[in-house]
Amino acid sequence: MIEFDNLAYSYRSGEYKALDHISLTIRQGDWVSIIGHNGSGKSTLVKILMGILEDYEGTIRVGGEVLNDENRAELRKRFAIVFQNPDNQFVGATVEDDVAFGLENNGVPREEMVRRTEAALEAVNMLSYRNHEPSRLSGGQKQRVAIASALAMAPDVLILDEATSMIDPEGRREVLDILQKIHGEGRTTLIYITHDLSEIEQSDHAVVMREGRIISKGTVEEIYQDTDALIASRLVLPFHMKVSKRLLGGEYMSYDELVKRL
Amino acid sequence: MLSKMLLGRYIPGSSIIHQLDPRAKILAVVMFMAIVFFANHWTGYGLLILFIITLTKMAGLSLRFLFNGLKLILILLLFTFFMHLFFTKGGTVLIDGGFFTIESEGVINGIYITIRLAMLVLITTIMTLTTSPLQLTDAIERICRPLKAIRVPVHEIALMMSISLRFIPTLMDETEKIIKAQSARGSTFMTGSLKSRLQALTPIFIPLFISSFKRAEELAIAMEVRGYQGEEGRTYYRVLNWQFRDTAALIMMIIFGIILWMIRQ
Numbered sequence: 090m091i092e093f094d095n096l097a098y099s100y101r102s103g104e105y106k107a108l109d110h111i112s113l114t115i116r117q118g119d120w121v122s123i124i125g126h127n128g129s130g131k132s133t134l135v136k137i138l139m140g141i142l143e144d145y146e147g148t149i150r151v152g153g154e155v156l157n158d159e160n161r162a163e164l165r166k167r168f169a170i171v172f173q174n175p176d177n178q179f180v181g182a183t184v185e186d187d188v189a190f191g192l193e194n195n196g197v198p199r200e201e202m203v204r205r206t207e208a209a210l211e212a213v214n215m216l217s218y219r220n221h222e223p224s225r226l227s228g229g230q231k232q233r234v235a236i237a238s239a240l241a242m243a244p245d246v247l248i249l250d251e252a253t254s255m256i257d258p259e260g261r262r263e264v265l266d267i268l269q270k271i272h273g274e275g276r277t278t279l280i281y282i283t284h285d286l287s288e289i290e291q292s293d294h295a296v297v298m299r300e301g302r303i304i305s306k307g308t309v310e311e312i313y314q315d316t317d318a319l320i321a322s323r324l325v326l327p328f329h330m331k332v333s334k335r336l337l338g339g340e341y342m343s344y345d346e347l348v349k350r351l
Numbered sequence: 352m353l354s355k356m357l358l359g360r361y362i363p364g365s366s367i368i369h370q371l372d373p374r375a376k377i378l379a380v381v382m383f384m385a386i387v388f389f390a391n392h393w394t395g396y397g398l399l400i401l402f403i404i405t406l407t408k409m410a411g412l413s414l415r416f417l418f419n420g421l422k423l424i425l426i427l428l429l430f431t432f433f434m435h436l437f438f439t440k441g442g443t444v445l446i447d448g449g450f451f452t453i454e455s456e457g458v459i460n461g462i463y464i465t466i467r468l469a470m471l472v473l474i475t476t477i478m479t480l481t482t483s484p485l486q487l488t489d490a491i492e493r494i495c496r497p498l499k500a501i502r503v504p505v506h507e508i509a510l511m512m513s514i515s516l517r518f519i520p521t522l523m524d525e526t527e528k529i530i531k532a533q534s535a536r537g538s539t540f541m542t543g544s545l546k547s548r549l550q551a552l553t554p555i556f557i558p559l560f561i562s563s564f565k566r567a568e569e570l571a572i573a574m575e576v577r578g579y580q581g582e583e584g585r586t587y588y589r590v591l592n593w594q595f596r597d598t599a600a601l602i603m604m605i606i607f608g609i610i611l612w613m614i615r616q
Contacts (some may be wrong), residue, residue, distance in 0.1 A: 139576050140576075141572055141575070141576070165576065165578070166578065168576075169576075169577075170576055172569065172572075172573060174566075174569060176521050176566070177565075177566045177569035177570050177573065178569065178570065178573035179517065180514065180517070180570065180573065180574055180577070180579075181513075181517070182484075182485045182513050182516055182517045183485070185588070186485075186588060186589065189588035190574075190577060190579075190588075191577035191578055192586070192588070193585050193586055193587060193588055194577060194578035194579045194580065194585060195578050195584075196584040196585060196586050197586055198586060199586060199587065199588065199590065202586065202588055203588070206588070222517075222520065223517065223521075224520035224521060224524070238577070242577070242578075
Protein backbone atom coordinates (compact mmCIF):
# COMPACT_ATOMS: atom_id res chain seq x y z
CA MET A 90 0.00 0.00 0.00
CA ILE A 91 1.21 3.48 -0.86
CA GLU A 92 -0.12 6.51 0.97
CA PHE A 93 0.54 10.08 -0.06
CA ASP A 94 -0.34 12.48 2.72
CA ASN A 95 -0.61 16.19 2.02
CA LEU A 96 2.14 16.07 -0.57
CA ALA A 97 3.28 19.37 -2.06
CA TYR A 98 6.12 20.28 -4.39
CA SER A 99 7.28 23.30 -6.38
CA TYR A 100 9.96 23.20 -9.05
CA ARG A 101 11.06 26.76 -8.36
CA SER A 102 10.65 28.27 -4.95
CA GLY A 103 7.50 30.32 -4.81
CA GLU A 104 4.21 30.78 -6.55
CA TYR A 105 3.35 27.86 -8.82
CA LYS A 106 2.92 24.49 -7.17
CA ALA A 107 3.51 21.40 -9.29
CA LEU A 108 1.79 19.44 -6.54
CA ASP A 109 -0.68 21.19 -4.26
CA HIS A 110 -1.23 19.16 -1.08
CA ILE A 111 -2.29 15.85 -2.46
CA SER A 112 -3.55 12.93 -0.41
CA LEU A 113 -4.03 9.57 -2.06
CA THR A 114 -4.00 5.92 -1.08
CA ILE A 115 -3.14 3.14 -3.50
CA ARG A 116 -3.90 -0.43 -2.43
CA GLN A 117 -1.60 -3.35 -3.18
CA GLY A 118 -2.60 -5.20 -6.35
CA ASP A 119 -4.75 -2.40 -7.70
CA TRP A 120 -4.47 -0.90 -11.15
CA VAL A 121 -4.69 2.83 -10.67
CA SER A 122 -4.67 5.28 -13.54
CA ILE A 123 -3.60 8.86 -13.00
CA ILE A 124 -4.97 11.10 -15.73
CA GLY A 125 -4.18 14.68 -16.40
CA HIS A 126 -3.22 17.18 -19.03
CA ASN A 127 0.40 18.36 -19.39
CA GLY A 128 1.55 20.13 -16.25
CA SER A 129 -1.11 18.58 -14.05
CA GLY A 130 1.53 17.17 -11.69
CA LYS A 131 1.06 13.49 -12.50
CA SER A 132 4.67 12.87 -13.45
CA THR A 133 5.93 14.94 -10.54
CA LEU A 134 4.05 12.62 -8.21
CA VAL A 135 5.89 9.62 -9.63
CA LYS A 136 9.27 11.32 -9.64
CA ILE A 137 8.88 12.05 -5.94
CA LEU A 138 7.86 8.46 -5.27
CA MET A 139 10.91 7.18 -7.15
CA GLY A 140 13.18 9.52 -5.22
CA ILE A 141 14.23 11.46 -8.32
CA LEU A 142 12.84 14.67 -6.81
CA GLU A 143 13.50 15.53 -3.19
CA ASP A 144 12.63 18.45 -0.91
CA TYR A 145 8.89 17.90 -0.95
CA GLU A 146 6.38 18.68 1.76
CA GLY A 147 4.16 16.03 3.29
CA THR A 148 4.78 12.35 3.81
CA ILE A 149 4.79 9.21 1.72
CA ARG A 150 4.25 5.83 3.33
CA VAL A 151 5.13 2.64 1.54
CA GLY A 152 3.69 -0.41 3.28
CA GLY A 153 3.31 1.68 6.41
CA GLU A 154 6.95 2.84 6.37
CA VAL A 155 7.57 6.55 5.99
CA LEU A 156 9.83 7.25 3.02
CA ASN A 157 13.00 9.07 4.09
CA ASP A 158 16.60 9.51 3.06
CA GLU A 159 17.78 6.35 4.82
CA ASN A 160 15.29 3.88 3.39
CA ARG A 161 14.87 5.48 -0.03
CA ALA A 162 17.35 3.23 -1.83
CA GLU A 163 15.89 0.15 -0.15
CA LEU A 164 12.24 1.08 -0.83
CA ARG A 165 13.07 2.00 -4.41
CA LYS A 166 13.76 -1.67 -5.08
CA ARG A 167 10.05 -2.33 -4.64
CA PHE A 168 9.24 -0.01 -7.54
CA ALA A 169 9.97 -0.31 -11.20
CA ILE A 170 9.15 2.28 -13.80
CA VAL A 171 8.68 2.45 -17.53
CA PHE A 172 9.24 5.89 -19.01
CA GLN A 173 7.76 7.65 -22.00
CA ASN A 174 10.57 7.50 -24.54
CA PRO A 175 11.49 3.89 -25.30
CA ASP A 176 14.88 4.87 -26.74
CA ASN A 177 16.15 6.73 -23.72
CA GLN A 178 15.67 3.98 -21.16
CA PHE A 179 17.41 1.23 -23.05
CA VAL A 180 20.79 0.68 -21.41
CA GLY A 181 21.77 -2.71 -22.79
CA ALA A 182 23.12 -3.19 -26.30
CA THR A 183 20.76 -6.13 -26.81
CA VAL A 184 17.29 -6.98 -25.49
CA GLU A 185 18.46 -9.52 -22.93
CA ASP A 186 21.33 -7.31 -21.75
CA ASP A 187 18.85 -4.57 -21.04
CA VAL A 188 16.54 -6.81 -19.05
CA ALA A 189 19.51 -8.10 -17.06
CA PHE A 190 20.89 -4.61 -16.35
CA GLY A 191 18.80 -3.99 -13.23
CA LEU A 192 19.55 -7.48 -11.95
CA GLU A 193 23.27 -6.94 -12.48
CA ASN A 194 23.06 -3.73 -10.46
CA ASN A 195 21.45 -5.58 -7.58
CA GLY A 196 24.07 -8.30 -7.58
CA VAL A 197 21.73 -11.15 -8.47
CA PRO A 198 23.71 -14.40 -9.01
CA ARG A 199 24.13 -15.25 -12.69
CA GLU A 200 22.00 -18.41 -12.82
CA GLU A 201 19.06 -16.67 -11.18
CA MET A 202 19.64 -13.70 -13.45
CA VAL A 203 19.34 -15.85 -16.58
CA ARG A 204 16.17 -17.49 -15.25
CA ARG A 205 14.52 -14.19 -14.33
CA THR A 206 15.53 -12.52 -17.60
CA GLU A 207 14.00 -15.34 -19.61
CA ALA A 208 10.83 -15.38 -17.52
CA ALA A 209 10.39 -11.62 -17.87
CA LEU A 210 10.90 -11.72 -21.64
CA GLU A 211 8.49 -14.64 -21.88
CA ALA A 212 5.88 -12.65 -19.96
CA VAL A 213 5.93 -9.90 -22.60
CA ASN A 214 6.28 -12.31 -25.56
CA MET A 215 9.71 -11.04 -26.49
CA LEU A 216 11.86 -14.08 -25.70
CA SER A 217 12.53 -14.78 -29.39
CA TYR A 218 13.99 -11.29 -29.74
CA ARG A 219 16.50 -11.71 -26.92
CA ASN A 220 19.58 -11.13 -29.10
CA HIS A 221 18.14 -8.24 -31.07
CA GLU A 222 19.48 -4.74 -30.89
CA PRO A 223 17.00 -2.14 -29.64
CA SER A 224 17.25 -0.09 -32.83
CA ARG A 225 15.73 -2.96 -34.78
CA LEU A 226 12.57 -3.14 -32.65
CA SER A 227 9.28 -1.30 -33.13
CA GLY A 228 8.09 1.21 -30.53
CA GLY A 229 5.66 -1.27 -29.01
CA GLN A 230 8.34 -3.95 -28.83
CA LYS A 231 10.75 -1.54 -27.15
CA GLN A 232 8.19 -0.67 -24.51
CA ARG A 233 7.46 -4.37 -23.97
CA VAL A 234 11.17 -4.90 -23.36
CA ALA A 235 11.13 -1.95 -20.96
CA ILE A 236 8.24 -3.65 -19.13
CA ALA A 237 10.22 -6.91 -19.07
CA SER A 238 13.20 -5.04 -17.62
CA ALA A 239 10.91 -3.71 -14.92
CA LEU A 240 9.25 -7.09 -14.27
CA ALA A 241 12.59 -8.87 -13.96
CA MET A 242 13.15 -6.85 -10.78
CA ALA A 243 10.01 -8.48 -9.30
CA PRO A 244 8.63 -5.12 -8.14
CA ASP A 245 5.63 -4.66 -5.86
CA VAL A 246 4.66 -1.62 -7.85
CA LEU A 247 5.01 -1.12 -11.59
CA ILE A 248 4.73 2.49 -12.72
CA LEU A 249 4.11 3.45 -16.34
CA ASP A 250 4.77 7.12 -16.95
CA GLU A 251 3.00 7.89 -20.25
CA ALA A 252 4.56 4.70 -21.51
CA THR A 253 2.33 4.50 -24.57
CA SER A 254 2.29 8.13 -25.66
CA MET A 255 5.13 7.79 -28.15
CA ILE A 256 4.14 4.54 -29.81
CA ASP A 257 1.65 3.57 -32.48
CA PRO A 258 -1.90 2.34 -31.67
CA GLU A 259 -0.98 -1.29 -32.26
CA GLY A 260 1.98 -1.10 -29.91
CA ARG A 261 -0.27 0.60 -27.39
CA ARG A 262 -2.73 -2.28 -27.51
CA GLU A 263 0.11 -4.79 -27.04
CA VAL A 264 1.32 -2.91 -23.98
CA LEU A 265 -2.17 -2.67 -22.48
CA ASP A 266 -2.76 -6.38 -23.08
CA ILE A 267 0.39 -7.24 -21.20
CA LEU A 268 -0.60 -4.97 -18.33
CA GLN A 269 -3.97 -6.71 -18.23
CA LYS A 270 -2.16 -10.02 -17.87
CA ILE A 271 0.11 -8.73 -15.12
CA HIS A 272 -2.88 -7.26 -13.33
CA GLY A 273 -4.70 -10.59 -13.62
CA GLU A 274 -1.95 -12.28 -11.65
CA GLY A 275 -2.82 -9.92 -8.82
CA ARG A 276 0.64 -9.51 -7.26
CA THR A 277 1.76 -6.24 -8.78
CA THR A 278 0.27 -2.82 -8.18
CA LEU A 279 0.04 -0.87 -11.42
CA ILE A 280 0.22 2.90 -11.52
CA TYR A 281 -0.64 4.00 -15.02
CA ILE A 282 -0.04 7.61 -15.91
CA THR A 283 -1.64 8.95 -19.06
CA HIS A 284 -3.43 11.87 -20.65
CA ASP A 285 -5.53 9.59 -22.81
CA LEU A 286 -8.94 8.82 -21.33
CA SER A 287 -9.48 5.83 -23.58
CA GLU A 288 -6.55 4.02 -21.94
CA ILE A 289 -7.95 3.86 -18.43
CA GLU A 290 -10.87 1.51 -19.09
CA GLN A 291 -9.10 -1.56 -17.76
CA SER A 292 -7.96 0.00 -14.50
CA ASP A 293 -9.70 -0.43 -11.14
CA HIS A 294 -9.45 3.15 -10.03
CA ALA A 295 -8.65 6.42 -11.66
CA VAL A 296 -7.49 9.78 -10.39
CA VAL A 297 -7.96 12.97 -12.39
CA MET A 298 -5.41 15.69 -11.77
CA ARG A 299 -5.30 19.32 -12.76
CA GLU A 300 -2.77 21.98 -11.83
CA GLY A 301 -1.31 19.91 -9.05
CA ARG A 302 -4.60 18.99 -7.44
CA ILE A 303 -6.78 15.92 -7.49
CA ILE A 304 -10.04 16.89 -9.21
CA SER A 305 -11.80 13.59 -8.82
CA LYS A 306 -11.08 9.99 -7.98
CA GLY A 307 -13.07 6.78 -8.02
CA THR A 308 -13.79 3.81 -10.20
CA VAL A 309 -13.40 4.26 -13.92
CA GLU A 310 -17.18 4.45 -14.36
CA GLU A 311 -17.49 7.15 -11.74
CA ILE A 312 -14.77 9.12 -13.47
CA TYR A 313 -16.42 8.69 -16.86
CA GLN A 314 -19.80 9.86 -15.48
CA ASP A 315 -18.44 13.25 -14.61
CA THR A 316 -17.71 14.40 -18.15
CA ASP A 317 -17.81 18.07 -17.17
CA ALA A 318 -14.92 17.65 -14.77
CA LEU A 319 -12.97 15.80 -17.47
CA ILE A 320 -13.55 18.53 -20.01
CA ALA A 321 -12.66 21.17 -17.45
CA SER A 322 -9.37 19.32 -16.95
CA ARG A 323 -8.70 19.76 -20.67
CA LEU A 324 -8.91 16.04 -21.33
CA VAL A 325 -10.20 14.72 -24.64
CA LEU A 326 -13.21 12.43 -24.29
CA PRO A 327 -13.04 9.14 -26.24
CA PHE A 328 -15.22 9.20 -29.35
CA HIS A 329 -17.97 6.93 -28.02
CA MET A 330 -18.31 9.09 -24.92
CA LYS A 331 -18.74 12.20 -27.02
CA VAL A 332 -21.45 10.44 -29.03
CA SER A 333 -23.34 9.25 -25.98
CA LYS A 334 -23.08 12.66 -24.33
CA ARG A 335 -24.47 14.42 -27.35
CA LEU A 336 -27.18 11.92 -28.24
CA LEU A 337 -28.22 10.31 -24.98
CA GLY A 338 -27.34 12.82 -22.30
CA GLY A 339 -24.59 12.59 -19.75
CA GLU A 340 -24.93 9.01 -18.57
CA TYR A 341 -21.79 6.93 -19.12
CA MET A 342 -21.95 3.71 -21.07
CA SER A 343 -19.30 1.51 -22.58
CA TYR A 344 -18.73 1.31 -26.32
CA ASP A 345 -20.72 -1.92 -26.66
CA GLU A 346 -23.61 -0.62 -24.60
CA LEU A 347 -23.76 2.49 -26.73
CA VAL A 348 -23.85 0.45 -29.92
CA LYS A 349 -26.70 -1.61 -28.49
CA ARG A 350 -28.70 1.46 -27.42
CA LEU A 351 -28.29 3.09 -30.78
CA MET B 352 30.74 3.65 -50.61
CA LEU B 353 30.26 3.57 -46.85
CA SER B 354 28.51 0.24 -46.93
CA LYS B 355 31.52 -1.31 -48.62
CA MET B 356 33.86 -0.23 -45.87
CA LEU B 357 34.82 -3.14 -43.69
CA LEU B 358 36.77 -1.36 -40.98
CA GLY B 359 34.91 -1.84 -37.71
CA ARG B 360 32.08 -3.86 -39.17
CA TYR B 361 30.83 -7.17 -37.80
CA ILE B 362 29.50 -10.02 -39.90
CA PRO B 363 27.67 -12.64 -37.83
CA GLY B 364 28.65 -16.23 -38.51
CA SER B 365 29.42 -19.55 -36.88
CA SER B 366 32.97 -20.29 -38.02
CA ILE B 367 35.64 -21.47 -35.60
CA ILE B 368 37.10 -17.95 -35.61
CA HIS B 369 33.70 -16.50 -34.74
CA GLN B 370 33.40 -18.89 -31.84
CA LEU B 371 36.77 -18.12 -30.29
CA ASP B 372 36.74 -16.18 -27.05
CA PRO B 373 37.13 -12.46 -27.89
CA ARG B 374 39.95 -12.25 -25.35
CA ALA B 375 41.84 -14.95 -27.25
CA LYS B 376 41.33 -13.03 -30.49
CA ILE B 377 42.59 -9.76 -29.04
CA LEU B 378 45.64 -11.44 -27.48
CA ALA B 379 46.36 -13.28 -30.73
CA VAL B 380 46.21 -10.04 -32.70
CA VAL B 381 48.58 -8.37 -30.23
CA MET B 382 50.99 -11.31 -30.59
CA PHE B 383 50.71 -11.14 -34.36
CA MET B 384 51.67 -7.47 -34.27
CA ALA B 385 55.02 -8.52 -32.80
CA ILE B 386 55.38 -11.63 -34.95
CA VAL B 387 55.04 -9.60 -38.14
CA PHE B 388 58.40 -8.01 -37.36
CA PHE B 389 60.17 -11.40 -37.14
CA ALA B 390 59.90 -11.88 -40.87
CA ASN B 391 62.91 -10.47 -42.70
CA HIS B 392 63.09 -12.25 -46.05
CA TRP B 393 60.88 -13.82 -48.71
CA THR B 394 60.08 -17.10 -46.93
CA GLY B 395 59.00 -15.24 -43.80
CA TYR B 396 56.73 -12.87 -45.69
CA GLY B 397 55.38 -15.76 -47.74
CA LEU B 398 54.48 -17.57 -44.55
CA LEU B 399 52.74 -14.45 -43.19
CA ILE B 400 50.60 -14.17 -46.31
CA LEU B 401 49.82 -17.87 -46.21
CA PHE B 402 48.84 -17.57 -42.55
CA ILE B 403 46.41 -14.71 -43.21
CA ILE B 404 44.87 -16.56 -46.17
CA THR B 405 44.32 -19.64 -43.99
CA LEU B 406 42.79 -17.47 -41.27
CA THR B 407 40.44 -15.82 -43.76
CA LYS B 408 39.28 -19.22 -45.00
CA MET B 409 38.80 -20.46 -41.43
CA ALA B 410 36.65 -17.41 -40.67
CA GLY B 411 34.46 -18.24 -43.65
CA LEU B 412 35.29 -14.97 -45.42
CA SER B 413 36.22 -14.71 -49.05
CA LEU B 414 39.55 -13.10 -49.94
CA ARG B 415 38.05 -10.94 -52.64
CA PHE B 416 35.50 -9.60 -50.15
CA LEU B 417 38.27 -8.77 -47.72
CA PHE B 418 40.42 -7.00 -50.32
CA ASN B 419 37.49 -5.04 -51.68
CA GLY B 420 36.86 -3.70 -48.22
CA LEU B 421 40.47 -2.64 -47.96
CA LYS B 422 40.51 -0.40 -51.02
CA LEU B 423 40.13 2.62 -48.79
CA ILE B 424 43.48 2.09 -47.11
CA LEU B 425 45.15 1.38 -50.45
CA ILE B 426 46.35 5.00 -50.50
CA LEU B 427 48.11 4.48 -47.20
CA LEU B 428 49.76 1.28 -48.48
CA LEU B 429 50.91 2.97 -51.70
CA PHE B 430 52.23 5.93 -49.77
CA THR B 431 54.31 3.59 -47.57
CA PHE B 432 55.60 1.77 -50.62
CA PHE B 433 56.72 4.91 -52.43
CA MET B 434 58.31 6.39 -49.33
CA HIS B 435 60.56 3.34 -49.10
CA LEU B 436 61.07 3.21 -52.83
CA PHE B 437 62.53 6.70 -52.92
CA PHE B 438 64.19 7.06 -49.56
CA THR B 439 65.71 3.68 -48.70
CA LYS B 440 69.18 3.46 -50.17
CA GLY B 441 71.42 0.49 -50.77
CA GLY B 442 72.13 -2.25 -53.29
CA THR B 443 72.37 -1.62 -56.97
CA VAL B 444 71.03 1.54 -58.55
CA LEU B 445 68.09 0.60 -60.74
CA ILE B 446 67.00 4.00 -62.00
CA ASP B 447 69.01 7.18 -61.83
CA GLY B 448 66.74 10.14 -62.42
CA GLY B 449 69.28 12.78 -61.54
CA PHE B 450 67.86 14.34 -58.42
CA PHE B 451 66.46 10.97 -57.26
CA THR B 452 67.56 7.37 -57.49
CA ILE B 453 65.70 4.14 -57.03
CA GLU B 454 67.87 1.43 -55.59
CA SER B 455 67.20 -2.29 -55.19
CA GLU B 456 67.08 -2.15 -51.39
CA GLY B 457 64.36 0.47 -51.68
CA VAL B 458 62.19 -1.75 -53.87
CA ILE B 459 62.60 -4.79 -51.63
CA ASN B 460 62.08 -2.82 -48.42
CA GLY B 461 59.05 -1.10 -49.89
CA ILE B 462 57.44 -4.42 -50.72
CA TYR B 463 58.29 -5.90 -47.31
CA ILE B 464 56.94 -3.01 -45.28
CA THR B 465 53.80 -2.77 -47.38
CA ILE B 466 53.14 -6.50 -46.85
CA ARG B 467 53.68 -6.03 -43.11
CA LEU B 468 51.21 -3.18 -42.95
CA ALA B 469 48.66 -5.00 -45.10
CA MET B 470 48.89 -8.12 -42.93
CA LEU B 471 48.36 -6.07 -39.75
CA VAL B 472 45.31 -4.37 -41.22
CA LEU B 473 43.95 -7.69 -42.49
CA ILE B 474 44.27 -9.52 -39.18
CA THR B 475 42.55 -6.73 -37.24
CA THR B 476 39.84 -6.63 -39.90
CA ILE B 477 39.35 -10.39 -39.54
CA MET B 478 39.04 -9.88 -35.79
CA THR B 479 36.43 -7.12 -36.00
CA LEU B 480 34.52 -8.91 -38.76
CA THR B 481 34.15 -12.02 -36.61
CA THR B 482 33.61 -10.41 -33.21
CA SER B 483 30.63 -8.29 -32.22
CA PRO B 484 31.50 -4.87 -30.80
CA LEU B 485 29.81 -5.91 -27.57
CA GLN B 486 32.07 -8.95 -27.22
CA LEU B 487 35.10 -6.80 -27.93
CA THR B 488 34.05 -4.36 -25.22
CA ASP B 489 33.62 -7.22 -22.76
CA ALA B 490 36.99 -8.65 -23.67
CA ILE B 491 38.74 -5.30 -23.32
CA GLU B 492 37.12 -4.85 -19.91
CA ARG B 493 38.33 -8.26 -18.71
CA ILE B 494 41.81 -7.93 -20.16
CA CYS B 495 42.24 -4.45 -18.69
CA ARG B 496 40.89 -5.36 -15.27
CA PRO B 497 44.37 -5.45 -13.66
CA LEU B 498 44.70 -1.76 -14.56
CA LYS B 499 42.22 -1.02 -11.78
CA ALA B 500 45.16 -1.37 -9.42
CA ILE B 501 46.52 1.88 -10.86
CA ARG B 502 43.07 3.50 -10.59
CA VAL B 503 42.03 3.23 -14.21
CA PRO B 504 38.18 3.22 -14.15
CA VAL B 505 37.96 0.09 -16.32
CA HIS B 506 34.31 -0.71 -15.60
CA GLU B 507 33.15 2.84 -16.29
CA ILE B 508 35.09 3.03 -19.54
CA ALA B 509 33.60 -0.29 -20.68
CA LEU B 510 30.09 0.89 -19.77
CA MET B 511 30.67 4.11 -21.70
CA MET B 512 31.80 2.11 -24.70
CA SER B 513 28.78 -0.17 -24.62
CA ILE B 514 26.32 2.71 -24.16
CA SER B 515 27.97 4.55 -27.07
CA LEU B 516 27.61 1.46 -29.25
CA ARG B 517 23.99 1.16 -28.19
CA PHE B 518 23.26 4.79 -29.11
CA ILE B 519 25.01 4.93 -32.49
CA PRO B 520 21.98 3.68 -34.48
CA THR B 521 19.61 5.86 -32.41
CA LEU B 522 21.63 8.98 -33.14
CA MET B 523 22.02 8.03 -36.81
CA ASP B 524 18.23 7.84 -37.11
CA GLU B 525 17.92 11.15 -35.35
CA THR B 526 20.48 12.82 -37.62
CA GLU B 527 18.63 11.58 -40.66
CA LYS B 528 15.36 12.94 -39.28
CA ILE B 529 16.90 16.34 -38.61
CA ILE B 530 18.46 16.48 -42.08
CA LYS B 531 15.06 15.74 -43.61
CA ALA B 532 13.36 18.30 -41.41
CA GLN B 533 15.92 20.97 -42.31
CA SER B 534 15.80 20.05 -46.01
CA ALA B 535 12.03 20.45 -45.90
CA ARG B 536 12.66 23.97 -44.62
CA GLY B 537 14.92 24.71 -47.57
CA SER B 538 18.41 23.97 -46.24
CA THR B 539 20.90 22.51 -48.67
CA PHE B 540 23.84 20.44 -47.52
CA MET B 541 25.26 19.03 -50.71
CA THR B 542 25.98 22.13 -52.78
CA GLY B 543 28.14 25.23 -52.51
CA SER B 544 31.71 25.74 -51.40
CA LEU B 545 33.27 23.67 -48.65
CA LYS B 546 32.85 26.56 -46.26
CA SER B 547 29.14 27.00 -46.94
CA ARG B 548 28.60 23.27 -46.70
CA LEU B 549 30.28 23.19 -43.31
CA GLN B 550 28.18 26.14 -42.20
CA ALA B 551 25.07 24.31 -43.34
CA LEU B 552 25.87 21.59 -40.83
CA THR B 553 25.22 23.90 -37.87
CA PRO B 554 21.42 23.52 -38.04
CA ILE B 555 21.95 19.75 -37.93
CA PHE B 556 24.37 19.60 -35.05
CA ILE B 557 22.67 21.99 -32.69
CA PRO B 558 19.35 20.09 -32.52
CA LEU B 559 21.35 16.86 -32.35
CA PHE B 560 23.34 18.09 -29.36
CA ILE B 561 20.27 19.38 -27.57
CA SER B 562 18.41 16.12 -27.99
CA SER B 563 21.49 14.12 -26.98
CA PHE B 564 21.72 16.01 -23.70
CA LYS B 565 18.05 15.31 -23.08
CA ARG B 566 18.58 11.64 -23.86
CA ALA B 567 21.57 11.53 -21.56
CA GLU B 568 19.57 12.96 -18.71
CA GLU B 569 16.68 10.55 -19.20
CA LEU B 570 19.04 7.62 -19.53
CA ALA B 571 20.79 8.62 -16.31
CA ILE B 572 17.45 8.70 -14.49
CA ALA B 573 16.44 5.36 -15.99
CA MET B 574 19.76 3.83 -14.87
CA GLU B 575 19.45 5.25 -11.40
CA VAL B 576 15.93 3.99 -10.79
CA ARG B 577 17.08 0.57 -11.94
CA GLY B 578 19.59 0.59 -9.15
CA TYR B 579 22.84 1.42 -10.92
CA GLN B 580 25.45 2.31 -8.31
CA GLY B 581 28.68 1.71 -10.15
CA GLU B 582 30.70 -1.42 -10.08
CA GLU B 583 30.35 -2.31 -6.43
CA GLY B 584 28.19 -5.35 -5.67
CA ARG B 585 27.50 -5.88 -9.35
CA THR B 586 27.17 -9.26 -11.03
CA TYR B 587 27.59 -9.93 -14.72
CA TYR B 588 25.03 -11.34 -17.11
CA ARG B 589 27.39 -11.88 -19.98
CA VAL B 590 30.25 -14.19 -19.16
CA LEU B 591 33.16 -15.06 -21.36
CA ASN B 592 33.96 -18.72 -21.52
CA TRP B 593 37.63 -19.54 -22.03
CA GLN B 594 37.81 -22.98 -23.59
CA PHE B 595 40.47 -25.39 -24.72
CA ARG B 596 40.27 -24.14 -28.30
CA ASP B 597 41.15 -20.63 -27.12
CA THR B 598 44.31 -21.87 -25.44
CA ALA B 599 45.04 -23.94 -28.56
CA ALA B 600 44.66 -20.88 -30.78
CA LEU B 601 47.14 -18.90 -28.72
CA ILE B 602 49.62 -21.81 -28.67
CA MET B 603 49.37 -22.05 -32.45
CA MET B 604 50.09 -18.34 -32.70
CA ILE B 605 53.17 -18.80 -30.47
CA ILE B 606 54.38 -21.75 -32.56
CA PHE B 607 53.92 -19.69 -35.71
CA GLY B 608 55.99 -16.95 -34.10
CA ILE B 609 58.76 -19.39 -33.16
CA ILE B 610 58.90 -20.77 -36.71
CA LEU B 611 59.20 -17.30 -38.15
CA TRP B 612 61.93 -16.48 -35.62
CA MET B 613 63.89 -19.61 -36.51
CA ILE B 614 63.84 -19.09 -40.27
CA ARG B 615 64.89 -15.46 -40.11
CA GLN B 616 68.30 -14.61 -41.53
